[in-house]
Amino acid sequence: MKNYNLNQQYVRDFAVENAIEAHHVNVSYGEHQSIFDVSLSFPRFKVTAMIGASGSGKSTFLRSINRMNDNVATVDGDIMYRDVNINDDKINVYELRKHIGMVFQRPNPFAKSIRENITFALKKHGIKDKKELDQRVETSLKEAALWDEVKDKLDESALSLSGGQAQRLCIARAIAMKPDVLLLDEPASALDPISTSKIEDTLNRLKEKYTIIIVTHNMQQASRMSDYTAFFHQGHLIEFNKTSHIFTRPKMQATEDYISGNFG
Amino acid sequence: MNPKVVNKIATGVIYGLVILVVAILAALIGYILVTGVPHISWHFLTSPAQSFLAGGGIRDQLFNSIYLLVLTLIISFPIALGAGIYLAEYAPKNWFTEIIKTTIEVLSSLPSVVVGLFCYLLFVVQMRMGFSILSGAIALTFFNLPLLTRNIETSLESVSSLQREAGLSLGLSQWKTITGIILPAAVPGIITGIILSAGRVFGEAAALIYTAGQSAPFVDYTNWNIFSDTSFLNPLRPAETLAVHIWKVNSEGITPDANAISSGSSAVLIIVILLFNIFAHWIGNRLYKKMTSSK
Numbered sequence: 001m002k003n004y005n006l007n008q009q010y011v012r013d014f015a016v017e018n019a020i021e022a023h024h025v026n027v028s029y030g031e032h033q034s035i036f037d038v039s040l041s042f043p044r045f046k047v048t049a050m051i052g053a054s055g056s057g058k059s060t061f062l063r064s065i066n067r068m069n070d071n072v073a074t075v076d077g078d079i080m081y082r083d084v085n086i087n088d089d090k091i092n093v094y095e096l097r098k099h100i101g102m103v104f105q106r107p108n109p110f111a112k113s114i115r116e117n118i119t120f121a122l123k124k125h126g127i128k129d130k131k132e133l134d135q136r137v138e139t140s141l142k143e144a145a146l147w148d149e150v151k152d153k154l155d156e157s158a159l160s161l162s163g164g165q166a167q168r169l170c171i172a173r174a175i176a177m178k179p180d181v182l183l184l185d186e187p188a189s190a191l192d193p194i195s196t197s198k199i200e201d202t203l204n205r206l207k208e209k210y211t212i213i214i215v216t217h218n219m220q221q222a223s224r225m226s227d228y229t230a231f232f233h234q235g236h237l238i239e240f241n242k243t244s245h246i247f248t249r250p251k252m253q254a255t256e257d258y259i260s261g262n263f264g
Numbered sequence: 265m266n267p268k269v270v271n272k273i274a275t276g277v278i279y280g281l282v283i284l285v286v287a288i289l290a291a292l293i294g295y296i297l298v299t300g301v302p303h304i305s306w307h308f309l310t311s312p313a314q315s316f317l318a319g320g321g322i323r324d325q326l327f328n329s330i331y332l333l334v335l336t337l338i339i340s341f342p343i344a345l346g347a348g349i350y351l352a353e354y355a356p357k358n359w360f361t362e363i364i365k366t367t368i369e370v371l372s373s374l375p376s377v378v379v380g381l382f383c384y385l386l387f388v389v390q391m392r393m394g395f396s397i398l399s400g401a402i403a404l405t406f407f408n409l410p411l412l413t414r415n416i417e418t419s420l421e422s423v424s425s426l427q428r429e430a431g432l433s434l435g436l437s438q439w440k441t442i443t444g445i446i447l448p449a450a451v452p453g454i455i456t457g458i459i460l461s462a463g464r465v466f467g468e469a470a471a472l473i474y475t476a477g478q479s480a481p482f483v484d485y486t487n488w489n490i491f492s493d494t495s496f497l498n499p500l501r502p503a504e505t506l507a508v509h510i511w512k513v514n515s516e517g518i519t520p521d522a523n524a525i526s527s528g529s530s531a532v533l534i535i536v537i538l539l540f541n542i543f544a545h546w547i548g549n550r551l552y553k554k555m556t557s558s559k
């Protein structure tokens with residue numbers, strides 16, 4: 001692998017409203033440090049893509065944003081969301097995760113009915129009204145472009161869905177919580193091209209209402225879908241810019257090599 | 265050798281072994297059923313045992329076996345569930361947890377006579393519980409706990425960690441994720457564990473001789489007051505189980521039909537275990553479907 005100067009970076013600052021602002025974040029798994037001093041802001045109601053080679057720390061950084069690294073890794077630094085540092089010990093993580101939802105690489109529907117996949121967490125968060133629950137099921141499934149395919153079998157097991165459908169159900173499950181921010185860790189990488197394009201369509205429609213942060217290995221996907229792109233290398237943030245700039249005029253050699261496939 | 269031939273030989277050997285196991289099992293069960301079933305009659309199932317005369321039945325022993333199973337499960341299941349959840353979901357991965365796990369394993373391999381005598385001294389004598397179903401249930405809990413705990417632990421662990429992440433990412437606490445998502449998905453495995461431990465309870469004799477006792481005093485099946493001495497539900501009465509009865513009839517039975525009674529009892533025991541298997545699977549399936557709405 002080529003050696004790049006990891007301390008050089010090009011991170012553009014945009015005068016926009018940010019949903020999340022990370023300041024000097026370091027993440028370690030025990031002795032092994034995986035994220036080095038990353039400062040990065042995610043503009044509100046925009047799609048930001050995180051790209052980078054395998055092991056560059058994209059998932060690690062993403063999971064720090066909704067505290068999924070608690071008990072797994074040590075996260076230092078400030079991560080500001082609505083003027084509070086959510087990396088503080090005193091933060092109620094259960095409340096936080098209602099605002100910052102997450103969709104994982106492998107579809108992980110619960111072994112429950114399609115309806116209950118969506119209502120289970122809502123009920124546990126105190127929503128008991130049947131009408132409200134039904135409403136949330138319908139709206140979230142429609143937003144996730146799954147409604148037409150499942151509206152006649154809401155009470156059947158979610159495990160009978162195809163991979164692509166299951167992933168859209170997981171998206172519906174996340175947005176039924178009415179989050180502000182949606183974190184997606186390679187949401188389409190385990191799916192076939194048709195399911196992938198359905199997921200992309202879904203996300204494209206969602207970006208009007210949510211701030212979306214998506215990790216992807218797929219360059220076309222990143223350039224098609226995102227407004228901003230962050231490139232990670234070996235735990236360092238190397239470049240952050242508008243997606244159009246990153247893919248046409250990258251400033252850093254590492255970024256250029258990575259997107260043109262000349263990497264390592 | 266050519267891979268196809270090797271494959272054929274390997275498959276052949278495996279099939280052979282499977283057939284051998286099935287054949288042994290079928291022969292055993294077949295023998296017990298063939299020699300025992302002719303002695304089973306309504307009278308046999310519904311009359312009390314006789315000490316000296318022919319024509320005794322196994323009514324009380326049969327009931328005692330089932331009641332003992334129920335009591336044992338009532339005592340051991342909640343403990344095993346708690347311990348299993350702790351070990352699978354909360355216990356840190358360190359030497360202390362390893363010691364706990366090893367201890368549990370050792371507990372399950374203790375000889376039943378030793379556990380029986382220990383429970384005799386501690387519960388029957390020291391704590392004055394006397395020969396009783398309760399003493400027997402506690403003794404059996406010693407065997408049951410490791411089995412059930414291990415089983416619940418592995419059933420929980422076999423549920424994908426993706427499900428845990430999904431629960432947490434929706435703002436659920438670890439406890440709600442475990443009880444609401446992980447546990448329902450683990451139900452089929454847990455049912456299997458209950459069935460296995462039930463087989464052990466039905467079949468155990470050595471540990472019960474000193475704890476539940478070898479006598480089946482008169483009980484009244486219409487007396488629902490569990491504190492009454494003659495009530496069939498009284499957990500403090502001595503209670504010979506079917507397995508103990510078989511052992512006793514075989515070793516010191518002096519009734520003229522001792523042989524027939526022992527064969528008949530063995531057949532009943534096997535049938536009860538089979539029925540319990542079917543019943544538990546049925547309950548488990550319904551429970552699983554209800555909790556996961558799978559069809």
Ligand SMILES: Nc1ncnc2c1ncn2[C@@H]1O[C@H](COP(=O)(O)OP(=O)(O)OP(=O)(O)O)[C@@H](O)[C@H]1O
Nearest residue numbers: 029032034052053054055056057058059060061072
């Ligand atoms: N649970 C963990 N325990 C220890 N180390 C981990 C753990 N998860 C990730 N790491 C390490 O942290 C580094 C970054 O991993 P991470 O999963 O964040 O990379 P990634 O960019 O998401 O890669 P990929 O594209 O393959 O998903 C790697 O060196 C990895 O070995």
Ligand SMILES: [Mg+2]
Nearest residue numbers: 058059060185
């Ligand atoms: Mg990753």
